[in-house]
Amino acid sequence: MDNHLYTVAQVRAIEEAACAGLPPGTLMRRAGDAAARFALELLGERRDKPVLVLAGPGNNGGDALEVAANLADSGVDATVLFQPGQREISDEAQSAHERARSGTVGFIDMLPPSGDWGLVVDGLFGIGLARPIEGDYREMVEAVNAMRCPVLALDVPSGLDADTGAVIGPGGVAVRATHTITFLGDKSGLHTLDGRDSAGHVRVEMLGVSPELLPPPSARLGTAELFAHRLAARRHNSHKGSFGDVAVLGGAHGMAGAPVLAARGALYGGAGRVFVAMLDSGPGYDSVQPELMFRTADGFDFTGRTLVIGPGMGDSAGAMRLLARALDSDSPLLVDADAINLIGASPDLLARLAGRGAPSVLTPHPLEAARLLGQSTGVIQADRLAAAREIALRTRATVILKGSGSVIAQPDGALVINPTGNAGLATAGSGDVLAGICGALLAQAWPAGEAAIGAAWIHGAAADLLVAHGIGPIGMTAGELPAAARAVLNLLVAEVS
């Protein structure tokens, strides 16, 4: 499957199993062939430009030497900067080295102060990087990151942890590639935290390994196929009651904006009717979106309604009471923002959440996740997949751990990384819109797991659509997301209808 993600340990096992049936060096040669083809594609019309190939001390460097030899065979001016390490190089890397030396590849032992490269190939370190990049290697990475040409990383951008997407530190540095060709299976770290900035566009190359040798994936990359079966064209004979009610619960004094944004997300996400139940008296109606119905939270009837609780809710006693009532209800429930913080501070509320029978989705950003787990944000971000899974296990809820490459974890431990979205979403209120969209999908009877995967995908795709129209990433506003999400949703439905 092309959306499967594997851990480094799994990739090592795949490599071992694959090597068993093959002559030595086969996989490295195949990696070098595939990467050289990709490099030629990236060069396109600029094949007359020189290519710089950085080759490190391990087998990632061996791959790089194969690429250089192949490029030279294709008539490209390939220059290798080979930086050996303390250890002896492997037999495969030694053969790659001899092959490159015997052809027309040029070798240099330091980076020229300037160079008009058509492409840089990063083969310094792959999945074997064991500590932060320092010294000469660090200087090379920094020099590459200052260049303006395309950069093709082999397997993993050097310096990045392929499991977590964190730059290996402390004080480490990682290559920022425009493209990555990754071998023997896609890796989670290329798609979350710093992964997207470091890896650029990712191409997976399985090196001819038989699918039978592949273990079950440790995670999946989110795709529309994961929720496509929930998308259905609307019947003519339908009415507003056919698509569910969403009630957004929140809006303490002076914080009416957040629940209103969530409510707009729910309305454009297709909910039949959307209420805003405010803790404070709040506005009587939304002049931009008069379809929204405003109520006071006190005494608001939850029956038959999907609840989105937390946006702008604050931490008053009234907020806690409202949350306890929502957790005890049998309504589908999305818990966001202040409601997450209240649960993080109260074992009683946590127990109520974990004991729920109805579908529950939690949408923490990293700080909210840290409060839930009693950790620092640094600990959460150091391993976002593990953190999301732990929260899902403790709360028995579906979790969307937000941020670049949001991680969706199910109570049974299944993980999905959302690949859509961009930095335009790093703006106040975009999380409220996500909560509303997810609430709308829950209200339309999507199970929690698919609603979370679908909402994260649609929300990110909405931001991508806005960028494609020049609306962002700089200056994108949360209020622009609901209509874009509606366009994405209708396109998806049209595709499956």
Ligand SMILES: NC(=O)C1=CN([C@@H]2O[C@H](COP(=O)(O)OP(=O)(O)OC[C@H]3O[C@@H](n4cnc5c(N)ncnc54)[C@H](O)[C@@H]3O)[C@@H](O)[C@H]2O)[C@@H](O)CC1
């Ligand atoms: N063995 C094989 O058959 C295959 C290997 N492949 C490639 O091999 C890579 C893994 O190779 P390796 O296990 O040799 O690992 P790497 O090439 O990623 O790096 C390991 C080397 O770097 C050194 N090292 C680690 N951290 C360092 C640091 N911070 N500073 C300086 N030196 C450091 C280690 O001592 C070792 O010499 C994959 O990422 C992939 O690119 C692919 O060609 C697929 C097939």
Ligand SMILES: Nc1ncnc2c1ncn2[C@@H]1O[C@H](COP(=O)(O)OP(=O)(O)O)[C@@H](O)[C@H]1O
């Ligand atoms: N750099 C980014 N790339 C992709 N998505 C992002 C990025 N930054 C934020 N997001 C997304 O934007 C939303 C922000 O939510 P949140 O942090 O709760 O903000 P707010 O509370 O202001 O609404 C989340 O869906 C998150 O995943």
Ligand SMILES: [K+]
């Ligand atoms: K690399």
